[in-house]
Amino acid sequence: MRIVWIFLFLIGLQVSAQEIQPGAERTDLYLSQLEGKTIGLVCNHTSTVGNVHLLDFLLAKELDVKRVFSPEHGFRGNADAGEVVTDQRDPKTGIEVVSLYGKNRKPEADQLSDLDVLIFDIQDVGVRFYTYISTMHYAMEACAENDKPIVIFDRPNPNGDYLAGPVLKPEFRSFVGMHPIPVVHGSTVGELARMINGEGWLENEIQCDLTVIPVANYTHTTSYSLPVKPSPNLPNDQSIRLYPSLCFFEATSASIGRGTYFPFQVIGYPNERMGDFQFTPESIEGMSKNPKQLGKVCYGLDLRNASSDEAFTLTYFLNFYQQFDDESEFLTRERWFNLLAGTDELLKEIRAGKKLETIEAGWQEELDQYQSVREKYLLYPDFN
Structure with a gap:
């Protein structure tokens, strides 16, 4: 009987060891680096460490979080698609929350001047027109322009197991599509941030000081069910x-x-x-x-x-x-x-x-070209 229990215990350890850990939960990789620094967060309701919001977690660690920047749908994730989100103060902590989905979509110089580092931690769904990655782009660009480092807490991509759709053309660049990537781009936010930086997609091809805290035990074929709905109308x-x-x-x-x-x-x-x-x-x-x-x-x-x-x-x-x-x-x-x-x-x-098969076949060359670029920035085993 004792042998059986030991066997079951070891199996449990193995399963536990293979559980996906988003970047925010890999605290040994970043907590010591944040001590003594003033911190800005680009985050929302999906930014959690276990069941605790990232802001609350960092404050409990007595770290100096100075300011929060919130994307579309707001800091608490309950604003409609396209609804203007205004600046406010978080009622729980009193910390200033600056909206990046209103009159301004990029952190301004004076909003970064008193920060030592900016952290981006938002759950994406791997689709080009989902605007959280546009917010990430502007955060990276602001950091590059103001000589501030940015740290991406990476999270799994629930649509990260394939590529599909037309690749964006420059004349159709907008907040719902800022990069020459397909509709389903197959990258985590960390991989995409590396791509944006490495391919010179920021304004004037500038580059930011970028660090990615990777997900543990993740591959692009890993099934991942989001613990928190990423926006009001994506409930499951x-x-x-x-x-x-x-x-x-x-x-x-x-x-x-x-x-x-x-x-x-x-x-x-x-x-x-x-x-x-x-x-x-x-x-x-x-x-x-x-x-x-x-x-x-x-x-x-x-x-x-x-x-x-x-x-x-x-x-x-x-x-x-x-x-x-x-x-x-x-x-x-x-x-x-x-x-x-x-x-x-x-x-x-x-x-x-034109028939569906003909339309899809017309995307393939551009998808192949994108894949060759994407491969340079992958952090996890791919689906190919």
Whole structure:
């Protein structure tokens, strides 16, 4: 019996040793380096050490956190997509919180002048138009311009097991796409930060003093379920997996479930020809206050039980597009669609009636070129 218990104990140790540890939890790699320094944090509700918020954790260690910078959705993660977030003070600690999703998206020189180091720790989902990586870009750029080091606490990418979609063209650069990377870029924020620095993608090709605290026991084939929803309308693994495919509907009149408790898991429009499944968007505080098709019964698809392994696809978009005789009734924001796509070629191909396989084949050369760049900056075993 004792041998059995020892055997089970050793198995438990082995499993425990292989548990994923985000960079913020690898305290032995950074705590001693922060002693005696004034610290700024770019963080939000996903910035945790176990079950403790990073800000609270560092303060408990008697470290001097001077200022917090918050991204889209705010410090506590409850602002709508696109909602302006204002400066404030954290009610729990009294520390100044500077919004990077309002009038200013880059830390200003006077906001960095009294800091010794800036830490970025936000959970990303591995999709080009998810704006946390744009906030990271501007934080890196501000540090480079003001001679301040930046430390990235890396986290796993829940869509990090593949590459897909068109690569962004420079003329379509915006806050929902700042880098020449595909829709699904297959990198952690730490790897992407290394790429941004190494490829000279910051303004005037400047480079920042960059340190990445890596994730332990992670590979790009590792399945990872996020412990905290990264934004109000990505509540679970299914929504995160469907997000790159369904976000293109944001440029249309169709609903992808904002105003329900299953956003980014359904598609619908107020016409029965779209499908048998029904849902009615409503105003939900902390998720979506004024959703598309508010109060209207939408008919369409329920994807809540679709395969959790599903990768980016245009199938859903093309199927809906083809059901409208008048494109303008469906595609209501053409410029927004092109910014999300990172190119206007995709819409041209859709309008020309090209088949899905032909469209996807047209991305492959650029994806191969991107992969050759990406390989230089990988920190973890790849999926290839």
